[in-house]
Amino acid sequence: MHNLHFCKPAKYFLKIISIIALLFMISGWELQAQDEGEQLFKVCAACHTIGKGKLIGPDLKGVTERLEKEWLVKFIINSQELVQAGDEYAVKIFEENNKIPMPPNNFTTGQVDAVLAYIENYDMAVKTEAAADEHATEDQYVFMADTENPFSNLQVSFFISVIIILIALLDLLITRIVKVKAIHIIIILISAAVVTEVSILEAQNLGRQQYYEPDQPIQFSHRIHAGDNQTDCKYCHSTVDESMHAGIPSVAVCMNCHNVVKEGTQTGKEEIAKIYAAVETHKPIEWVKVHNLPDHVYFNHAQHVSVGNIDCAQCHGEVKEMDRIQQVNDLGMGWCVNCHRRTEVQFINNDFYRSYEKLHEQLKSGKKTIVTVDDIGGNDCQKCHY
Numbered sequence: 001m002h003n004l005h006f007c008k009p010a011k012y013f014l015k016i017i018s019i020i021a022l023l024f025m026i027s028g029w030e031l032q033a034q035d036e037g038e039q040l041f042k043v044c045a046a047c048h049t050i051g052k053g054k055l056i057g058p059d060l061k062g063v064t065e066r067l068e069k070e071w072l073v074k075f076i077i078n079s080q081e082l083v084q085a086g087d088e089y090a091v092k093i094f095e096e097n098n099k100i101p102m103p104p105n106n107f108t109t110g111q112v113d114a115v116l117a118y119i120e121n122y123d124m125a126v127k128t129e130a131a132a133d134e135h136a137t138e139d140q141y142v143f144m145a146d147t148e149n150p151f152s153n154l155q156v157s158f159f160i161s162v163i164i165i166l167i168a169l170l171d172l173l174i175t176r177i178v179k180v181k182a183i184h185i186i187i188i189l190i191s192a193a194v195v196t197e198v199s200i201l202e203a204q205n206l207g208r209q210q211y212y213e214p215d216q217p218i219q220f221s222h223r224i225h226a227g228d229n230q231t232d233c234k235y236c237h238s239t240v241d242e243s244m245h246a247g248i249p250s251v252a253v254c255m256n257c258h259n260v261v262k263e264g265t266q267t268g269k270e271e272i273a274k275i276y277a278a279v280e281t282h283k284p285i286e287w288v289k290v291h292n293l294p295d296h297v298y299f300n301h302a303q304h305v306s307v308g309n310i311d312c313a314q315c316h317g318e319v320k321e322m323d324r325i326q327q328v329n330d331l332g333m334g335w336c337v338n339c340h341r342r343t344e345v346q347f348i349n350n351d352f353y354r355s356y357e358k359l360h361e362q363l364k365s366g367k368k369t370i371v372t373v374d375d376i377g378g379n380d381c382q383k384c385h386y
Helices: 008-044 069-077 079-084 088-096 109-120 124-134 153-175 181-204 222-228 251-258 270-281 301-307 312-316 333-342 357-365
Strands: none
Touching: 008 109, 069 079, 069 109, 079 088, 153 181, 251 270
């Protein structure tokens, strides 16, 4: 086989292509980190703002300047662990915010770094301008269609890394522009590591719908219903404390109020008219379920709400502040397991747990101060998987 001969322009062209591919991969990593931080912060945004004042929790503007990064990583991943350990500042924050526990976050250290970088580099002026472009006025109520790019930065990084591997192999085996083989090997190994990491992350996200925010057949605001009008969640989701399903309101339940309220302050008559149309046609409103678990997972609302006294916001976020409902937590197995490990069971003076003699003895002797869901078998595989 004859050695392939490349003229100088062709060699320069191949070099330029390689450099461009490397630059794209580097910029892809940067964009991925920025996008990841912004996406992860959506979980935090249910309780925190950056420079807009206290919400459920404290304002996070300048938090990276006030506190050490090592402490912030521990607090973000599991704040209650620090509180229970007696960390002075963690306890202070806990008490200043009405002792509302911040749910543990199933974040890696890298993900926490991305969130902190997003907070540190947050430009309120840019965000405010973008919000102004998105909404006609501050108080106008607009339902935005899902416009997310189908190709995430993770996918872009994956494809660029594959291309770089192919370019490196082409030069190593055929063109041989770069004479040092170690350079090819290093480039291939780094790109392969990116491909592997992206594949693992995408595999972990299969079946998860964090940040899912679908359009509904009737555009209505939970912020107005549950927040402004203080409608109890159980009024509409009436089976939440006695069934595994929370239930959705029937047309009749909607009409209890909208028999009188015929015009919305932000949506006018058009959306409420759809309720009347459902009554006239005897067709139920086909609401789109937002929080979905895989088919192999068993979850019982009554067990958590009635027995565990878990507040709706702990899993669903601050619904009373949302216009359109979004799944703020990933609802993955790690997220549930961590919750079971830290959630205290109302154990004493409860006849239901009388048979747990060993745990009662440990409480009396002082070996245990609390009993968690994990202690009574809440993390046994068969409890959730059947």
